[in-house]
Amino acid sequence: MAILLTVWAMLIVGGLVAYIVTRSVLLADFDHSMIARVRARPELKDRPEALPRIEESAEDRLLIDNKVGPNIRVPQVLPDDDRGPTVISRSFVTLGGGRRYRTLSLRFSPAQWGGQPALVVYSSPTDRLDSILNRLAISLAGFGAAAGLAAAAVAVGVSRKALRPLSQTAQVIGEIDDLHLDRRIDAEALPVELRPVAGKLNEMLERIEQSSLQRKQFLADASHELRTPVAALVTTLEVALRRPREAPVYVEALETCLSDARMLRQLVQTLLEHARSGVIKEESEPFDAAALMNQCADVAEGLAVLARVQIVRSIPPALPVKTYPNRLRGIVMNLMGNAVEHNRPGGTVEIHCEAQGPDLEVAISDTGPGIAAEHIPHLFEPFYRVSHGEDSSNAQQHLGLGLFLVDSHIKSLGGTCRIESEVGVGTTFRIRVPGICTMHPTALEASIA
Amino acid sequence: MRVLVAEDHASLARSIANGLREEGYAVDLTFDGDEALRWATINSYDCAVLDVMLPSKNGWTILETLRREGNKTPVLFLTAKDAIEDRVKGLNLGADDYLVKPFDWKELVARVRAIIRRRHDQPAQTVKVADLEIDLASKSVHRAGNSIILSAREYALLEYLALRVGQVVSRSEIWEHLYDQNDESVSNVVDVYIGYLRSKIDRDHNPKLIHTRRGMGYVLSANAT
Numbered sequence: 001m002a003i004l005l006t007v008w009a010m011l012i013v014g015g016l017v018a019y020i021v022t023r024s025v026l027l028a029d030f031d032h033s034m035i036a037r038v039r040a041r042p043e044l045k046d047r048p049e050a051l052p053r054i055e056e057s058a059e060d061r062l063l064i065d066n067k068v069g070p071n072i073r074v075p076q077v078l079p080d081d082d083r084g085p086t087v088i089s090r091s092f093v094t095l096g097g098g099r100r101y102r103t104l105s106l107r108f109s110p111a112q113w114g115g116q117p118a119l120v121v122y123s124s125p126t127d128r129l130d131s132i133l134n135r136l137a138i139s140l141a142g143f144g145a146a147a148g149l150a151a152a153a154v155a156v157g158v159s160r161k162a163l164r165p166l167s168q169t170a171q172v173i174g175e176i177d178d179l180h181l182d183r184r185i186d187a188e189a190l191p192v193e194l195r196p197v198a199g200k201l202n203e204m205l206e207r208i209e210q211s212s213l214q215r216k217q218f219l220a221d222a223s224h225e226l227r228t229p230v231a232a233l234v235t236t237l238e239v240a241l242r243r244p245r246e247a248p249v250y251v252e253a254l255e256t257c258l259s260d261a262r263m264l265r266q267l268v269q270t271l272l273e274h275a276r277s278g279v280i281k282e283e284s285e286p287f288d289a290a291a292l293m294n295q296c297a298d299v300a301e302g303l304a305v306l307a308r309v310q311i312v313r314s315i316p317p318a319l320p321v322k323t324y325p326n327r328l329r330g331i332v333m334n335l336m337g338n339a340v341e342h343n344r345p346g347g348t349v350e351i352h353c354e355a356q357g358p359d360l361e362v363a364i365s366d367t368g369p370g371i372a373a374e375h376i377p378h379l380f381e382p383f384y385r386v387s388h389g390e391d392s393s394n395a396q397q398h399l400g401l402g403l404f405l406v407d408s409h410i411k412s413l414g415g416t417c418r419i420e421s422e423v424g425v426g427t428t429f430r431i432r433v434p435g436i437c438t439m440h441p442t443a444l445e446a447s448i449a
Numbered sequence: 450m451r452v453l454v455a456e457d458h459a460s461l462a463r464s465i466a467n468g469l470r471e472e473g474y475a476v477d478l479t480f481d482g483d484e485a486l487r488w489a490t491i492n493s494y495d496c497a498v499l500d501v502m503l504p505s506k507n508g509w510t511i512l513e514t515l516r517r518e519g520n521k522t523p524v525l526f527l528t529a530k531d532a533i534e535d536r537v538k539g540l541n542l543g544a545d546d547y548l549v550k551p552f553d554w555k556e557l558v559a560r561v562r563a564i565i566r567r568r569h570d571q572p573a574q575t576v577k578v579a580d581l582e583i584d585l586a587s588k589s590v591h592r593a594g595n596s597i598i599l600s601a602r603e604y605a606l607l608e609y610l611a612l613r614v615g616q617v618v619s620r621s622e623i624w625e626h627l628y629d630q631n632d633e634s635v636s637n638v639v640d641v642y643i644g645y646l647r648s649k650i651d652r653d654h655n656p657k658l659i660h661t662r663r664g665m666g667y668v669l670s671a672n673a674t
Contacts, residue, residue, distance in 0.1 A: 224529040224530055225529070227529035227549075227550045227551060228458045228461065228529050228550055229458070230550070230551045231458075231461055231527075231529070231550035231551035231552065232458055232460045232461035232464065233551075234551040234552075234553075234554075235461055235464045235465060235468070235551070235552075235554055235557075236460060236461070236464040238468075238553070238554035238555075239464050239465075239467055239468035239471070239554060240464075242468065242471065242554070243471070256460045256463075256464070257460075259460065260460050385504075
């Protein structure tokens, strides 16, 4: 639209300029030829007094007003370098009959007139000039209008063509909802300037789709996981009730059901915790990470005694940090619990933590059976379990969610986790949380900021 | 009838196995996919109840492998996934039926029974041979209008013969289908139970319905030849 207005303005201005320039040129030429005709009158040279006061011909109208001086004298010879008369005024006049005249008032100097200044008012009809100028004006206006219309048509056509992909794009975007997150904008159909925007929008849609798919997958897996323990409860109870039984049989059935019910409780709790972890705003606070690690190691020792596993601590006396204590505790407790469980009698669990610059490094190692390389990339997936072929009543205690939660917590702290494992030797989980150690100057600045 | 149950959730697996045994089936139970495939290949089951998600080998792979080897053991899938695609996939691979967890016990039993009936081409709920009537649903046996009480083993043997009525069934087939892995192999136990059956069903009645075919096995039939 702005371009169109600019084009129109340029057409108008250009037309006006062309008209004005041409008119003044033509007019100047007209005036010049009028003056030349006056100067060429022979009477000017010879018998100025014979010049009529008023003379009209078909072409011109000559009015000589020599009231300025009584006598008219004409020099004998007009000097060669005679400068023309001074034009006193120029105007247009419409005389009787409706004809338009160009009127020049010329003042002849005494040298030109024989000693007396004289005023000559010379009028010449401007019919031809006017008709030329009219034709010029009309053609310019016509051309301008045509050009303006053409420009408008082109502009409308071009912009509509450019806008159609935009309105198509808008329609595509309007159709994208939860069910149709796989739609993308066709960037190629858009004008070049808009392609980067379209590209970024598509990237954003991709991220949203991935996140939505992950959430759906998690929900599907979670509800799938809930069904099996429920089925176990239902089937155990139905079978037990099929016929009258002895008390010990009922007791066994009840105990089986209790174990499954506990598993369900744990599963529900974990799922809720995962669902909440994005919502509840826990406070990041300064505390001593070394003390937290020691607390976790104390709890783990309780478990370790039963499993005949030894806890080895490599914890500095103090490690001030600023982060979310409950999440850190969740991570460490979970990993230590796993390390104690996946171990061999007489084995060890080592917990090592230190500050590396502003970053916190925690390593939890076990001397357990280790994890084969093909499982390692999947370990943090929800519900992923590595079966060792033993009696699966053990395996069923592992819901496969512990590591998923650990990973979720680590990510929420902005940290990373590396797993090193060797089958038959053991496994180490190495966690790094950057920027939380407050003893380090840069972290201090960050925590003050 | 012999049934294979493969389910990795231990308490569910045991409850299914116990329940089916109480229904008169011989049940082999495993928690592992590889073992399930191995047993299904070696042994001859009348039905396999397989969880789809098993460790080391999932139910679909087991089914595919069995069918590829020409093994026609009927399979009932148990699963927590109820999506249409999963159900169709199982059925297209050659499964005979599909149950979504959690299920009703009665439904599981009914479907297993139906699968076994179809396997033996026995659409009817009752088998009639002369004046012997066996109601497969209620597991009741009548001859000449009189009710005959059989022990679980006896009924299982009669049921197997009835499902294959008119066909000669070898001793080893009977053994395969009535006894699970944990039963001790006693060489003449089949003969002994045939004897028990005859005494209850044939002794006081005519015509005799349980026949011996020398060198081949036994047959339940109204014809002596």
